[in-house]
Amino acid sequence: MNETTTRVAKREFSPTTATKVTFRMSIGKLAALLGVLFAFATLAIADERYVLRYDAPAMDNLREPSKGKPKGLGYIQTALPLGNGRLGAMFSGGIDFEHVLINDITLWMNAKRGQDVVAQSSTRIVAPDDLETVRKAYRDGNYGTKSNSMESLSTKYLSSTEPLGNYAPFSDLLISTHHDPASVRNYHRSLDSRTGLGTVSYSIGNGTFTRELFCSYPHDVVVARFTADGAKLNLSIQTTTKHQVTHVESMDKRIVLSGKAKMVQDDVEFMQIVQVDARDADITPQTDGSIKISGANEVKIYLAGYCDYLPVYPSFKGRDYQADCEKAIAAASKLGFDVLKESHVNDVSALMNRCRLALDFEPSGLTTDTLVSGKGSLELENLYFHYSRYLQLSCSRDAPVPSNLQGLWNADFKPAWNCDYHTDINVQMNYWMVDPANLSESFRPFAQWTKILAQSGVHTARETFGVNKGWSMGLNGNVFGFTAQNEHGRRNQQAAHWLCQNLFDHYAFNQEREYLEEIYPTIKGAAEFFVEYLSPWKDGTLVVYPTWSPENSYLVKQHGRLNKQAYGASWDQQLVLSLFTDCIEASTVLGRDEVFRKTLQEMIPKLCPQKIGQYGQLQEWPEDWDNPKDTHRHISHLIALHPGRDISPLTTKELYEAALVTMQHRGDESTGWSTGWKTCFWSRLHDGDRAHKIYEFLTSQRAYPNLFDFHPPFQIDGNFGGAAGVCEMLLQSHLRSIDNHAETIEEAAFVAYQTDPEEPQHFVPVVPNEKLADAPYILHLLPALPSAWPSGKISGLKARGGLEVDIEWNVGKFVQATIHANRNGAFRIYAEGKLSEVIVLEKGQSLVWPPLQ
Incomplete structure (x- = not known):
């Protein structure tokens, strides 16, 4: 200080x-x-503000594939999710049988692992002159997709042909009840986001049947209990997998399933154990690997599953998954259902109770799918925020990799977009709300994964781009250190600057020096790459290229809709400034790398400025190519507004007004994740009613019945972006006071861009001095x-x-x-x-x- x-x-x-x-x-x-104690004492009383409730089971296409997917709905859009960050489950609440989908966040297929350190990065080995050949096409203005175009040459010389692979489902647990759905009365299915408990109940004749399901973080198991009152349970339990089965066997009270997920190189091995406790019943193992239970009042089921993945570059192998399975099942069985439930509820509710939104409404008593099918309500908006926090802690915690495009939950062998890690917004958006919504522990997997990327990316930086310091990351990532450029040249980009923005922002929220020490080499490595990779353009300013402005086109009439490759795209230039500024602050706080700090300070004024175009808009590219009729879902050139901190109504009036024009051009309606981002944008523009209008649209028009984000078939980033938008409406803390004597925010706040005196519509980057590191x-x-x-x-x-x-x-x-x-x-x-x-x-x-x- x-x-x-x-x-x-x-x-x-x-x-x-x-x-x-x-x-x-x-x-x-x-x-x-006292509040925590009261919460623990009243857990049996569900608070309607936190509970998703339904009066019918989920749709289950596994059970009835002939019915198809009416209105695009199926199991993944109607079943309810459970998770502990690594291990995930969804339950259908079916009457005649319960279908529990099992996922492990580290289980991938169709990729390579165990190669040498260079090959594992999947980078393309480029000759010394190849990058210059590509860059010359940019300087010559070879747009479009012809053989000598920017895109074609980028594909030919820079793009990887190595397989990315895809995230894969683990298994399916199928529990037949032999109940007739036509005989059921008083059906209820629910998920309490405050406790992470899923429940199902219904009556048949004089009997009442209930289920409780949860996924335990403290004990790393999926747990279920089936009970009957006034009747008996007769269950058949079976576990299956879409992968190659190497062994399946039922013995006594357990089912053991082993298998392999197919890889291009070095298959991933996995194991699952299902343990049954039904002490008052007959338990009979079957030759097909299932178990039959008859005459039970209560059946408890414990499931553990692991694969051999470890986050060790380049092998990504070595977990003793069989021993871990045995250990987890032994511990769970010994503790029993009641102890596991209590520890689970205490764990989840402690995190959920940290942050509570209480809008002024009376609960309607409507089921959640009915709420979603309406025109929006405060009740739904309140529930959506808490549910998004629940999803966050359920799909990202201590696992070695972050949440992916679907968080943790995937039922498809060939999921949309590989269910991978898109670095042009999606994986970053997954982590915007963790700190503001008080779930900072959920950030750990992102930091761990980024360290692996930095380790792999040094080879991509050197072999593809000829940069001998630092690391590079492309558009798509997996769990095996893939850092290469996308196979399509039009999608060539850099991503380390945006990933590092998330890394540093986590430090900004928590101010933990030990964490800053840990991530500093990653941030510095990203900055080192750009110091060497930035290149002078025709006007002498330093720009990033090859690049694009995700995932937008320009000069479409002249060169077609695939004309996307560019130079000096505004998002890149804004993020490079943010990266350099963060690296300067981190090195100042840690007291190291003074020479490199000065290098960054000297380069900042040379960066290509931000520009206001002919329509008064913030330009997406350094040339005035923007089309006011363009309503593209990506608005990457406003990154300095959000999630960045360098455009504000309070400090940069001209850039703020240009951002307003851009937002008016793009419109309000879009995909789920884009709608979430627009909620954040309008919040940062201090237009609460516009932000709310979009959040209301997100919750009522871009949500499936289980409140998963609507982006067919499903993407979780919209949930997280929407929750981040709520936080931004109510509290913002991204501005810094550089002048502590100033009485107005305009005079006090640090400003990252200033008007170019020779070009009033150009705004040049400002070099931060070392006082910023202490600025409140x-x-x-x-x-x-x-x-x-x-x-x-x-x-x-x-x-x-x-x-x-x-x-x-x-x-x-x-x-x-x-x-x-x-x-x-x-x-x-x-x-x-x-x-x-x-x-x-x-x-x-x-x-x-x-x-x-």
């Missing part, structure tokens, strides 16, 4: 005030503890509160700087906020158009704002 911050902070707080703050912290901690974050309270949410409150939002914030509003007006410090530090508050002085809190202290008189 610099001297100015300390001096201003002392003026803000007297010792008496500091004592009051500490006392408030003690009361707050007591209230939080500015907490903007209710920056985009929509009129549709006149009253409400939210607790547990996280802000950059290591802070948590509770906010309450009424009749459309800010009422009060409480800021809790998770780290020693300083910050400023911006609320109702006024900027506070610098405030200092020590770890554990809290502050009520505005201060009590």
Whole structure:
């Protein structure tokens, strides 16, 4: 903390005030503890605000394939998800049989592993002059797709021909009940996002049948309990897989399944054990590997499954998956259902209770699919936010790889888009909400995976681009270190700068020096690559090329809709500035690499500027090629608005107005993930009603009956983007106070772009000085509160700087906020158009704002 911050902070707080703050912290901690205890004591009472409820089973095309998929709906869009970050499940709630889909986030197929360190990156080995041949086509303006075009030459010389592979399902657990669906009364199926418990209940004759299902993070197993009251259970349990089965056997009370997922090189081996506990029943193993149970009052089922994957480059192999299966099943069986359930509920509810949104509505009692089929409601918007948080902690936690395009849940052997990692927004969007929505633990898999990419990407940087320092990443990734360029030349791009933006933003929120030490080599490596890869354009500015502006075309009438390859696309240039700025700050905080820091500072002014075009729009490319009728789903050239921090209505008026024009051109309706991003954009533009309009559209028109994001067949990034948009409506913390004496936010905030005095429509990058590393974050309270949410409150939002914030509003007006410090530090508050002085809190202290008189 610099001297100015300390001096201003002392003026803000007297010792008496500091004592009051500490006392408030003690009361707050007591209230939080009582709240947790109360939550645990009342878990049996489901809070409707968190529960997805249905009065019919999911559609199950595995059971009835002849029925097809009416209106595009099937199992994946109607079954309900469970997960612990690595192991996932979905349950159908079927009456005659329960279908539980099992997934392991590390199980891939149709790729290669175990090659030498260069080959495993899948990079194309390029001759020294090949990159220059491609770049000359750009400089010569060879657009389109002809043999001498940018795209064709990029495909010929730079693109990989190696297989990416795809994410694959693990197995299916099938439990036949022999019940007649026509005889059922009082059917209920639900998922409580606060506890991660799935339930099914119905009556037949004088009997009542119930099921409970969950996926345990503490014990790494899927657990189910079937019970009957006034009747008996007669079940048949079978497990299958679409992969090659090497062994399946039922013995006594368990089913063991082993198999192989087909790879181009080195098949992935896996194992699953299903253990049954039905002490009052007859249990009979069958020769086909199934188990029959008759005359039971209660049946408990425990499932463990692992594959041999380990995140070790380049082998990606070595887990003792068989021993891990045996260990997990032995522990679960010994502990029993009740203990496993209690530990699971305590684990999930502790994380879910950290952040709660309470909009002002009365629960309708409608089922979730009915809510989705309506025109939108506060009830649905509230539920969608909490459910998205539940999905986040369910599909990303301690696994070695991040959530993919479908999070964790995939039933298809050939999933759409390989169910892979798209780096032109999708995998990054998956992690926008983890910190603001107070699920920071979910970020770990992303950081781990990016370190593997950096290890592999050094070979792609060197062999494809001739860059001898740093690392490179292309458009598509897998779990085996694939960092090469996409097979289509028009999709050639760099991605390390955007991945590193996520990495550094996680540090900004949590302020953990140990984490910064860990990721700094990755961030520095990305910056080193661009230092060498950036090349002068005809006007002398430094640009990224080959590149594109995902996934958009330009000059379509002249060169066709596949004319996408470009130079100096605005998104690249914005992200390079962000990367260099973050690397400068990280090296300053850690006290290292002063020479490299100066190199970055010297390069920043040479970067191609951002430009305002003929329609008043922010240009997508350095040439004024934008078409005002273009409604493309990607709006990558506004990355500096969100998830970046360099365009703001409060600090960069001209760029803000140009961003507004761009957003008007693109329109409101789009795919699920794009709708989620637009919610974030309009929140950053401080238009709460427009942001809400799009969020309402997302929740009511871009959601399947199980609230999975509508992007046929399903993509999870829309769920996460929408939840991030809610956070952005209520709290923003991306601006920094570089002048702690300034009384207005315009004077105080660091600005990354300034007008070029010779070209008023051009905005050149600003070199950050080392004071930025100590600059307090500015907490903007209710920056985009929509009129549709006149009253409400939210607790547990996280802000950059290591802070948590509770906010309450009424009749459309800010009422009060409480800021809790998770780290020693300083910050400023911006609320109702006024900027506070610098405030200092020590770890554990809290502050009520505005201060009590």
